[in-house]
Amino acid sequence: MGADREGGARRRPVRAVAYAACGAVVLAGCASMPDSGDLRDVESTPRQDTQVRVFAMPPQDNAAPGEIVQGFLEALTSDDPHYDTARKYLTAGAARKWKPEQSTTVLANGPSTDPDHPAVGGEDTNNVTYTLAGSRVATVDAQQAYSPAAGPYNRKVHLTQDAKTKQWRIDALPEGVVMGKSDFQRNYTSVNKYYFASNTSDVSTGRLAAVADPVFVRKRVDPMTQMVRSLLDGPTSWLGPVVRSSFPTGTALKKGASSLTPDDQNKLTVPLNDKASRVGSTQCSEMATQLLFTLQNLSPTVDSVELQGADGKRLCDLGRGGAVAWRGSEKRPEYLYFLDSKHRLVRIASTSTTAVPVPGALGQGDRGLRSVAVSRDEHSAAGVALDGKSLYVTSLASGGSLGDPVVQSHGATADDRLTTPSWDDVGDLWVADRNPADPRLLLIEEGAGQPVEVRTPELPGRIKDVRVAADGVRIALVVEKDRKQSLLIGRIERDEKSGQKPVVSVLELRSATPGLEEVTAMSWAGDGRLVVVGREQGGVLQLRYIQVDGSTPDGLVPSALPGVKAIAASEDDRAPLVAYSDDGIVRLPSGGQWQTVVKEGSAPVYPG
Template identity: 30%
Template sequence: MNRRLPLTLAAALALAVALSGCVSLPTSGPVVESAGTDRTDTRRASDIDARPPATGATRSEVVNGFLDAMTAWPIQTSVAKEYLTDEAAAGWNPEQETIIYSDSLPVRETAGTVAVQLTAADRLDQIGAWRGAIAKPDLTMNLHVTIDKGEYRIADPPDALVVPASWFRQRYRQVSLFYFDPLAQILVPEPVFVPEGDQLASSLVSALLSGPPPLARGIVRSFLPPGLTVGLSVPVDDEGIAHVALVGEAPKVTSEEAELMLAQLAWTLRQDPTISALRVTLDGTDLPLPGGASQYSVESASAFGPAGPGSGHQVYGISRGRLVAGPLGELELTTGVFGAEDAGVVSVAVRPDGERAAAVDSDGRRVRIATVRADDDVPPRTVLSGGQYARPTWDNAGRLWVLDRRSGEAVVWLVEGEDGVARQVDVDGVSGTRARSLAVSRDGTRLVAVVRGAGGDRVVGARVVIGGRGKVSATREPSVVRPPDGNRITDLAWTSPIQIGLLAPTSPGALSEVDVVSADGATVGVDALSTIVTGRVLGFAASPVADAPMLAVYADRYVDVVRQEEYDAGSLPLTQLDYAG
């Protein structure tokens, strides 16, 4: 059963505020959402006209004017080029990357050089993908200022758009560009930042046509032929139909390839709320649509969705060592071996199709795979034993990942195929560390792990390289998704195809915090959620399926942390609850 939550004690609310810092004052319920978005409504982002250099401007004034001119909105860099020498202006490429700085110190002149000292900054690559913080030694931009036609001008500008974080938050939006996994079975989202405004559809298509971001190459594939560009723009008519004119030399496209191209475009463009369908031409010829339709709905490619098939309302858990399953508020014991009275399950993960489960039993020292429901023809199979195993995790292709939490020497295991044998996979930043938990994305190309350290737990991310036959061949260099902040993280789960939720006790047994963060580690310009939950929380359940509630899990209930709705566990007290995956 589900019900609205009662009011909490005033003392607990006051404590929640004290411990959460930036979290706003709770108003009702034991689960309180601290609203949070890092993005201001772009309708408040007024136009900014860049000012050209004044006659007789000093070196410092020229440098400051150049920085100010790069904040022109809508984006244009023609005025910024006026602060450069003719030679520098001809070679300047501000589209190479974007530098986002939080603040800067007053510029300093030394001989013919003007130094711009940034206090902290992050960068995006040429497509708009997040590339993390700039190292401290690189935070100083030394600009050589010389005399050109009787005026001071910059001779060596950085090939970047350099803008303040406050400006960026108001005007850029994190979106996903959609590519395919190597087997073209599921779409893989690649998060990037694009400018908001009337040209959102054009920005999305242009970015998609640029191909995968550099760090995703070799991991994803695109069926949009290379060398194509979008026409002057992507107009959206009054009926919500986007007209995408692709221009450039391209080989003849088969109907199968056209369907995959349309899937990429549809999933990318559906992020523009004004678009409901698209029409696509390739060098003036209509791209063939399935069934001879005249337009392609942005919902037509749901079968390729990055979260895979299935709804977000079926959950699986453990009650008294037995597997339970059902819709929210309707859990029942399962009929398979893991639902038996002597199952002894301590953690479990159900495959995204809901057919099989991987369970850890024998006090955490054995991993078995079995069907969720009774099936006499498929006995349980032991895939690992003798370790200290965390909750397993599945991707949509049925690959099973298991973390062995050996003291200070974690091992990552992978089981592929129906009858696959477990093998070790070396994951830099996770293997050989004090890793505590691990989760893989539904598309199978990303994994994230919680790694314990002296300064608290950090979240490490790595990309997974999948070979042509669907087998994992390697993992790429890790990145820091969430640096340590002194706290421990007791649970994590994918809340969307590009975001993860983290559960961290701020006062064990009394208060915990749920933070939703970007899986690429982006910290500026992303939607953010920070939520305080009260009481003895056992875990956090979430799913990349769009309509799946995020749940704080207690022994006797589980609570939607956004809608503040509660579901009773009834006669099945819980020790774990999760969605498939």
């Protein structure tokens, strides 16, 4: 394209890379546009150290249209807080209308830029259009919520040449931001913000249940202030129906509040507007708990928070030990449980290497077991009989009897009967009946009484496995359809009216493992994270961590383990990962290698 040439050479846009640790500034070149207009990929920025901040450079005088498009795309991957440099590649009108915060589209590679050639005889030398193209991986919406995506990406960028200055600028472009996966991973990080479950609390203490709501924020653009603003804005749309915030509607940071930074005592002071000025001490403690949990997820060094009103006076403060809610990740299990060679339930303490039968009926071996679940307070257990037909619930106390089954299945084979059960921290027990003639997801309130059939209007197949989150408002399901098994995360909604049987539904199921065609085992491994055993198309079984929104945590990859049949993890990441494999029951200590616990055993579980 003739307009791309300036004196026989192409101008190359550059970026400034600032090293925060030493203050030096380096100029680095980036990929330039081809003169011929052939389809090319915009090279993703190489991975930078966490201490590196990247700032875009403004357009050079007389830059060709291709260089303007390239420079704009490079500016989108910089650490410019408000994209001010990116706007310099736009006309004044386009700069005012463009809303980069509306969305971020993540592509497998950086977007290719292909100039649209005008029809012969109709060339307009003052206007040119480029197509940005690529394969979509995910989107991050205006609420900063991540969603896996697939399919092609094609968007138009139109440039015009100013009649007076002769400078090319973009005057029409897609909303939001687009970048390759490697740039996204360098620029963004996933952080859990916390709200309270609307209808559940700890069964033993009555404390509020805190629920993780993952969002993505820009790593080096004042992430602490970003997270406070995001928390105050409220939960994401998917989680919103089952959680609440203790911040009054309209609460925001005080006008003029600058970057929030902990002091030398690791305390963060958060100045709020007048919407929070009349909260009582209980509500203020709940607000501070939400902030403390959120900020500790971003930066574990934050020890306390202080909330201030619009007049600058202290509303309340809260330290690590003062939280008025709980989260699953802070509850350390006392024991690891599994079935021994006699199909009895046994347990092993974290400080021991010897497994012993649990007290009560499930440890006596009178009824052989296929799978088990232990309540989160470790006072009760549920076991599925060896043939998969019956589910029993009993106390983990000496003398506890087995009693009658609370659920029975009439499936033809063991694999068509009951799944492994799962407890939430409210004390409710969940299990699925895989009987093809009558597939059901069941809830047994407090592990006793008549089972409640859970509504699953969007279920795309048959449930093969169930794990409910500790908070009782999210559930992970392995679902089989067309011989493929996928992991879906659903939202649990309860309609409980006085004196009536509760109506429980699992809604808005979403895929957490879009890259896997088979998921054979899974377990919750944090407030918003699971560990799965799965297989990509044509691949081998592998262990991996995934977030509930379908994203992959940075740097977390369990050591390879062949022949994995089951996996067990605790929400508390201090407890080692445990698996049932060809080598028996094995565990993975932090920073170590897989170690054999016992040669003969199966079905390992932590409480839950």
